[in-house]
Amino acid sequence: MTSSIQDVARLAGVSSRTLRHYDQIGLLPPSGTGHGGLRYYDDGAIRRLQRILLLRDLGLPLDQIAQVLDEQTDEADALRRHLNVLRRERGRLERQLASVERTLTALTEGRPIMAEEMLDGFDHTQYKDEVTERWGADAYATSDAWWRGLGAEGQAAWKARLDDLSGAWAAAAERGVDPTSDDGQALAARHVAWLGSVPGTPGSDVGRPPKEYVVGLAEMYVADERFAANYGGTQGASFVRDALVAYAEREL
Amino acid sequence: MTSSIQDVARLAGVSSRTLRHYDQIGLLPPSGTGHGGLRYYDDGAIRRLQRILLLRDLGLPLDQIAQVLDEQTDEADALRRHLNVLRRERGRLERQLASVERTLTALTEGRPIMAEEMLDGFDHTQYKDEVTERWGADAYATSDAWWRGLGAEGQAAWKARLDDLSGAWAAAAERGVDPTSDDGQALAARHVAWLGSVPGTPGSDVGRPPKEYVVGLAEMYVADERFAANYGGTQGASFVRDALVAYAEREL
DNA sequence: CTTGCGCTTGACGCAGCGTCAACCTCTACC
């Protein structure tokens, strides 16, 4: 028994356009065509469509569905790889959600965000002593004044950026990215740019921090586990350091 | 002080292509242009870019970023709406992840999925008594035989589709979709198609279930809270019923 | 004068279809 394109579409709960698309990309050719190019689908085609929709509902991209159905790829392998993709997606989403929620809270409640909470996200003035010792009390005071001047919204936004950044670092380290690769260097650039957005940091007046400041900071990330924790432990922090050092050498 | 496009790109950790794109869509016009159309960015433009990247990192689409920055939209409102989008996305992702994991487990372990677990997802033969009473012992037996014949992979896949379906129903009900709208009817079509994939259900031999079977089932979803729970409580089940009844009237 | 850098403006490509537009074919009705 053969069915027309509309019959199949209704039966499967998809649009006829979708079926034509699947024909076009070779995913589901109709079992035959009649007068004037009309497409006809038999039971075999409909069963194939069912499997397609099944895998599509799992979020598998169409080209990979084709590979699985044509047995060029093992289904379990494809699903395992897909699982990793989904998990990364989830990580990204969770971080975004948390950032948006924090930003929103700070924005609507307008609360000034008290000292502890502020320091919580503020990983450079969090360690007042180190900062003053290394770069002088002046830098700390400037930085502190800048922070207060940001206001609630600015502070929340700033913290959100830091969270995104460390999340991106952790994800890249986990993926096994090369620190000197374009991806790694782009992250380093973002990190340095983020540093530059803190007027208290050395060199913020000339637009970018001095090389040795960045390198020193990078080493500190690894040496001090309080920093390392922000970047996924020693492993992650080492990755951050390697990327930052390479970036500093080339750009600063 | 003005900077060239590459300077800004490095400073912000984005590509120059991105900056040109932002110019093209009017999101971030350069503060000035020099000989041969060269773009120059001053401090104001760079600050605007910082805000853009901040909101972009939160996942806000560029057109909404533009609205916020140009103060046509309240920032808090935009973020609240965005939060809903993100939450829905998360729901979708979680369901997909669970489905993929289940499918994968059944696929690799190849275990037959025992009776209880099977019944867990199998919401029509789950209530053996009702089924036999309403549609005859024959229907149940056929259905049961079909289920056994599916094998581990088929069973897992089938359950995954059911989960996706009920998730989609719940999401649509929550969004306040009209049951008779195209969206609602497409869901109903998927649901009926899913029903038809069970050979034991009445009418599966002629390709689609009879109208009164679908309507009866729909009413049962609302009346029986064990079913209703699958579709988001009485609210959700009512939505499913309305959509299914409308669909049955028109298509069956 | 050539080379090369940094920049410019197009324009295509990506995923998965939705959405016209223009045209064909068969049936039903007047």
Place this chain on the structure above:
DNA sequence: GGTAGAGGTTGACGCTGCGTCAAGCGCAAG
């Protein structure tokens, strides 16, 4: 026999956010 309507066909553009050529221009160094 003409015409309207249902259901089909093949293009082709639109959406999101840029990556990635391609072709060309202005300016400085060799």
